[in-house]
C-alpha cells in the first residue's frame with residue numbers, strides 16, 4: 001500500500017500520539033527516531049509527537065520521561081507539547097497511538113482507520129495491547145514504557161518502510 005502520492009520522494013510524516021504529549025509519545029518519538037538513525041533510514045521519515053488533550057501545550061516533557069530518556073542516552077530537553085486536532089490531522093500520513101483511547105479519539109477527530117497504527121501491534125498476533133499511561137503511577141512505569149517502545153521500534157520501522165513502497 002502506498003500511503004501518500006509522493007511517498008517515494010518525501011519523508012513519511014509519522015505522529016506518535018498519547019493523551020498529554022508529555023510522557024509516552026515524546027519518548028516514543030525519540031526511541032523510534034534513534035532506531036531509524038541506527039538503521040540508516042532516518043531521512044525517510046519525519047517524526048513528531050502530540051497529545052489528544054490540550055492541558056500541556058507548549059510545556060516540556062514530564063521530568064520522569066526526560067530522566068528515562070537520558071538514562072537510555074536519549075534527549076527530551078527540546079520537547080514542547082502539542083495537540084492533535086481535527087484541523088491538523090491531515091498533516092500526517094501515519095498516526096501511532098499509544099493506547100486504545102488515543103485511537104478512538106483520533107477516529108472521532110476524523111482520522112482514517114488505515115492512518116492509525118498501534119504502538120504495540122508488533123509484539124504478537126491479535127489486538128495490540130496499550131502502552132499504559134504512567135502519569136499517575138510509580139517510577140517503574142516509565143521503564144516499562146521505555147521497554148515497550150524499544151521492543152516495537154524496529155518492527156514499526158520495517159512496517160513503515162514497507163508502506164512507502
Ligand code: 4NP
Pocket residue numbers: 018019020021022023024025051055133134135
Ligand atoms: P501521556 O501521560 O499521555 O503519556 O503524556 C499523561 C500526561 C498527563 C495527563 C495524563 C496522561 N494528565 O492527566 O494531565
